[in-house]
Amino acid sequence: MSDDLLRVRGLSTRFFTEEGQVNAVEDVSFTVRDGEVFGIVGESGSGKSVTALSLLDLVESPGRITDGEIWYRNPELADEYSGEFVDGDFVDVVRLPKRARRALRGPSFSMIFQDPMTSMDPSVTVGEQIAEAVEVQRRASANPRSTRSRTQGYGLGSLLLDSVVPTREYVSDESWARAVSLLEDVGIPDAKDRAREYPHEFSGGMLQRAMVAQALAGEPDLLVADEPTTALDVTIQAQILDLLREIQDERDTSIVLITHNLGVIARMADRIGVMYAGEVVERGTLADIFDDHVHPYTRGLVESVPDLDDPDARLDPIEGSVPSLLDAEMDDRCYFADRCPKAMEECLEDPAEFDAGDGGEHTAKCYLADREYDESRALADGHFDEEVGDGE
Amino acid sequence: MSDPLLEVSDLQKHYYERDSLLDTVLRRDPTAVQAVDGVSFEVREGETLGLVGESGCGKSTTGETVLRLREPTGGTVTFDGEDVADLSGDDLTAFRKRAGIVFQDPYGSLDPRMTAGEIVREPLDVHGVGTPDDREERVRDLLERVGLSADQFDRYPHEFSGGQQQRVGIARALALEPDFLVLDEPVSALDVSVQAQILNLLDDLQEEFGLTYLLIAHDLSVVRHVCDRVAVMYLGELVETGPVADIFERPQHPYTRALLESVPRPETAEADREITTLSGDVPSPRDPPSGCRFRTRCPAVIPPDDLDIDQSAFRAITDIRDHLDSGDLDADDVAAADEWRERVPDDVPPAAADALDDAFASLADNDEAAARERLRERFETVCERENPRLGDGEREAACHLVD
Numbered sequence: 001m002s003d004d005l006l007r008v009r010g011l012s013t014r015f016f017t018e019e020g021q022v023n024a025v026e027d028v029s030f031t032v033r034d035g036e037v038f039g040i041v042g043e044s045g046s047g048k049s050v051t052a053l054s055l056l057d058l059v060e061s062p063g064r065i066t067d068g069e070i071w072y073r074n075p076e077l078a079d080e081y082s083g084e085f086v087d088g089d090f091v092d093v094v095r096l097p098k099r100a101r102r103a104l105r106g107p108s109f110s111m112i113f114q115d116p117m118t119s120m121d122p123s124v125t126v127g128e129q130i131a132e133a134v135e136v137q138r139r140a141s142a143n144p145r146s147t148r149s150r151t152q153g154y155g156l157g158s159l160l161l162d163s164v165v166p167t168r169e170y171v172s173d174e175s176w177a178r179a180v181s182l183l184e185d186v187g188i189p190d191a192k193d194r195a196r197e198y199p200h201e202f203s204g205g206m207l208q209r210a211m212v213a214q215a216l217a218g219e220p221d222l223l224v225a226d227e228p229t230t231a232l233d234v235t236i237q238a239q240i241l242d243l244l245r246e247i248q249d250e251r252d253t254s255i256v257l258i259t260h261n262l263g264v265i266a267r268m269a270d271r272i273g274v275m276y277a278g279e280v281v282e283r284g285t286l287a288d289i290f291d292d293h294v295h296p297y298t299r300g301l302v303e304s305v306p307d308l309d310d311p312d313a314r315l316d317p318i319e320g321s322v323p324s325l326l327d328a329e330m331d332d333r334c335y336f337a338d339r340c341p342k343a344m345e346e347c348l349e350d351p352a353e354f355d356a357g358d359g360g361e362h363t364a365k366c367y368l369a370d371r372e373y374d375e376s377r378a379l380a381d382g383h384f385d386e387e388v389g390d391g392e
Numbered sequence: 393m394s395d396p397l398l399e400v401s402d403l404q405k406h407y408y409e410r411d412s413l414l415d416t417v418l419r420r421d422p423t424a425v426q427a428v429d430g431v432s433f434e435v436r437e438g439e440t441l442g443l444v445g446e447s448g449c450g451k452s453t454t455g456e457t458v459l460r461l462r463e464p465t466g467g468t469v470t471f472d473g474e475d476v477a478d479l480s481g482d483d484l485t486a487f488r489k490r491a492g493i494v495f496q497d498p499y500g501s502l503d504p505r506m507t508a509g510e511i512v513r514e515p516l517d518v519h520g521v522g523t524p525d526d527r528e529e530r531v532r533d534l535l536e537r538v539g540l541s542a543d544q545f546d547r548y549p550h551e552f553s554g555g556q557q558q559r560v561g562i563a564r565a566l567a568l569e570p571d572f573l574v575l576d577e578p579v580s581a582l583d584v585s586v587q588a589q590i591l592n593l594l595d596d597l598q599e600e601f602g603l604t605y606l607l608i609a610h611d612l613s614v615v616r617h618v619c620d621r622v623a624v625m626y627l628g629e630l631v632e633t634g635p636v637a638d639i640f641e642r643p644q645h646p647y648t649r650a651l652l653e654s655v656p657r658p659e660t661a662e663a664d665r666e667i668t669t670l671s672g673d674v675p676s677p678r679d680p681p682s683g684c685r686f687r688t689r690c691p692a693v694i695p696p697d698d699l700d701i702d703q704s705a706f707r708a709i710t711d712i713r714d715h716l717d718s719g720d721l722d723a724d725d726v727a728a729a730d731e732w733r734e735r736v737p738d739d740v741p742p743a744a745a746d747a748l749d750d751a752f753a754s755l756a757d758n759d760e761a762a763a764r765e766r767l768r769e770r771f772e773t774v775c776e777r778e779n780p781r782l783g784d785g786e787r788e789a790a791c792h793l794v795d
Contacts, residue, residue, distance in 0.1 A: 043583035044554075190720065190728065203673040233446035233610065238654040238669040260583065263656030267663060290660045304588040305658050306617035308640065314595075315617070317588030321553045 002034040004073060005221060005254050006055075007090070011068035013047075013054045014327075021327035024050040024063065026278040029353075032222065035252040037244075039269030040280075041259060041301070045322050047278040048258045052226045055256065056109050057093075057101050070094050074108065074221075106137050106218030114227040116207035120199040126210045127195025131171040131179035133217035138175060182213040186243060205236035212243060216251075223247070224256045229264060241267055262305055266290060271361075274298050277323055277335040283353075284362035294356050294364040296340045334366070338384035342368060344377040396434035397472055397572055397604050398458065403431045404466035405450070405457050426677050427453045429628040430467070432784070435572070440598065440605040442619035442636070444612065444651070448674060450628045451608045455574040458606065459491055460484075471572070489519060492565040496577035498557035502549040508535060508560045509545040515567045534563040538593060555586035559593070566597065575607045579614060591618060612655050616640050624648050627685040628677055629779075634787040644789035646692045671707075683776035684792065688714055693775050694792055701744055708736045709744070709771055716764050721755075729755055744770065 013025040025047045032038045042048045053059045055070060071090040078086050085095035093101055113119040120129060183191035186209040199207055208228065215223055225244065229237040241264065247253055257268055265272060272289045273280040274297065282295040293299050300318035307313065320339040323330070334340070337347040346367050354369035356362035363369070406424035415422065428450040435441045445451045456462045458469050460476050469476040471487060479487050495501035502511055509531050516527045535545060538559040549557055558578065565573055575594065579587040591614065597603060609615050615622060615636070622639045624632040624647065632645040643649045650670045656662055670689050675681055681688050695706050712732050715721035721732060733752055747770035754762040774792050782790040
């Protein structure tokens with residue numbers, strides 16, 4: 001078994017909005033190992049993207065990480081610091097100083113976003129944007145105390161400087177050459193010429209490749225891919241998934257793959273976490289989740305997907321819709337109980353993360369993992385009707 | 393077999409860019425974007441026809457043109473025996489009642505300032521159906537039928553979840569008791585669990601009201617689940633049609649095959665399934681390839697009869713030709729030319745190797761035209777000379793391999 005690269009323990013991220021506190025991510029734990037793909041699957045609003053942003057410390061106000069630890073294995077970093085947030089080779093990045101935390105973006109963690117078109121600057125050539133990422137890394141490693149990139153400069157001074165010094169000046173020839181070779185690595189034909197083009201001249205698939213190249217600029221240990229193929233057609237999706245697989249194999253990069261598409265998860269992931277209402281409700285290997293699932297939500301999710309090979313079966317959807325994540329409206333119970341066909345009296349209390357009992361690391365946040373379903377304790381139909389009210 | 397309710401014959405929809413003054417002065421012809429180019433199909437009473445394809449292939453434009461929400465550039469659309477293009481006045485109003493549409497984006501297609509009840513009542517008001525009380529009751533019935541509760545009638549679109557919004561959209565489309573609905577990606581904006589609810593609802597409604605559907609979708613598993621027959625579209629043209637089971641179990645067109653193969657299956661065996669991915673991107677509909685439009689990405693281009701060459705070598709050569717033709721490959725860039733030459737395996741037949749040597753020699757002499765001509769003469773395939781036609785049988789594929 002390979003070593004752990006990242007151990008996320010009890011991570012909670014909350015948003016303090018005008019309408020109240022939103023518990024977007026609640027007590028989430030998982031482990032990512034060297035060179036593996038860890039898949040996070042869930043529907044919109046389940047907290048999977050906020051989990052990704054939390055890993056990279058990209059959660060913006062009014063949100064912040066309120067609790068939990070993210071232990072990252074990095075012996076060099078562990079040597080540099082001491083204190084209770086260092087444990088052997090592992091460092092809890094949540095408690096790292098702001099500047100050090102930011103410096104991890106690039107050489108340690110990097111991210112690929114869903115929509116390549118809006119994630120790139122339309123007024124700068126693709127090659128330059130990648131070269132800039134390379135340049136930032138190069139300067140940072142030459143002088144670890146100054147991680148300031150040109151894009152982080154604000155104010156009149158940098159405005160004047162920008163208008164006098166053309167953008168290209170910031171990017172050295174070396175970085176440019178490296179950008180071109182990165183573009184070649186991700187399979188862009190004529191990389192030398194295409195690097196001089198602007199994002200709108202690229203197709204969606206090509207631009208997603210360029211974004212992967214940019215994410216690879218710092219040679220990260222961990223690549224976080226948030227719905228990397230959702231905006232693409234299936235034939236292009238297959239190309240991008242191949243590319244991610246290639247990167248994982250050749251560079252031994254670990255990938256956290258976030259998606260709502262169970263097919264993509266099945267194709268790519270070694271181990272999976274299923275998210276619902278901000279929590280990881282079930283966690284295990286690909287086979288645990290697809291064939292031996294315990295949680296009724298996981299079952300519902302897998303059953304809702306139309307099967308290419310069994311077209312006549314009627315779909316078995318999960319009734320109702322995702323609950324509100326406003327703290328004031330959340331009780332301390334299993335959040336899925338109101339939609340669950342097997343809800344029992346104990347489900348009115350928050351279930352612990354039970355071991356699914358098949359010897360592996362398969363866990364489920366559901367009482368069914370701990371005991372048999374008992375019909376005599378089943379909740380009456382309509383138990384939640386009054387408090388939920390607007391369920392479908 | 394039931395009668396066709398909708399017949400589409402050689403439908404074309406071209407978009408033109410606005411001419412600039414310079415274009416007028418120079419008398420340049422505007423280039424057309426051939427969004428839909430010669431599409432023919434029929435939708436039979438009570439069935440669901442799936443129109444499948446990737447983004448930009450023209451499937452939504454076809455759906456909208458069929459309903460005369462856009463005027464076709466050419467071809468005819470016949471609905472229940474009447475030519476839709478000829479309709480006007482009362483006949484057109486009657487057609488609008490009988491044929492409706494459900495849009496992809498449920499939120500974007502509902503007026504944010506109207507309540508669910510008002511949205512569903514609007515078509516009834518416009519067409520003056522019954523008395524105000526009748527309408528009110530009909531709205532109530534419809535909203536209940538699609539699964540919304542009585543206390544939700546006075547809510548505004550933003551107060552609903554995506555699935556509920558789509559239910560309102562469906563209720564609105566049903567208000568005038570249509571016979572025919574175009575469903576334009578009705579579930580692609582929804583989460584999987586909600587998607588299944590809406591698909592089941594559409595299925596029930598079809599049975600209850602005897603509806604005929606034209607389902608436009610890119611998600612093949614949805615199409616397989618819902619449709620009776622399927623038409624596959626690529627770059628403005630239909631490439632394959634047939635009953636749903638045939639298309640999915642015995643696809644004939646290389647594009648259909650690639651499309652089916654690319655869909656990741658939600659099962660544990662998926663990780664080890666071999667997929668041959670299609671190379672490259674869809675060409676621009678402004679300047680589609682000659683002959684078969686799929687040939688620039690096709691994994692099964694037919695080599696000339698007198699050339700015994702394997703597919704990957706032939707693909708490499710056709711790629712060189714495409715780049716020469718589009719002007720991306722020229723004599724100035726020696727390194728790039730060498731790189732292209734190296735992509736062709738060494739074990740090609742002597743006849744092919746000679747032609748390549750000649751062509752690259754011409755290119756080195758700065759004679760691109762000669763290089764192009766030499767390659768064309770040696771490697772021209774039937775796929776670029778002739779556009780394969782789609783027959784009008786029950787099961788057709790527009791591919792030279794099938795002929």
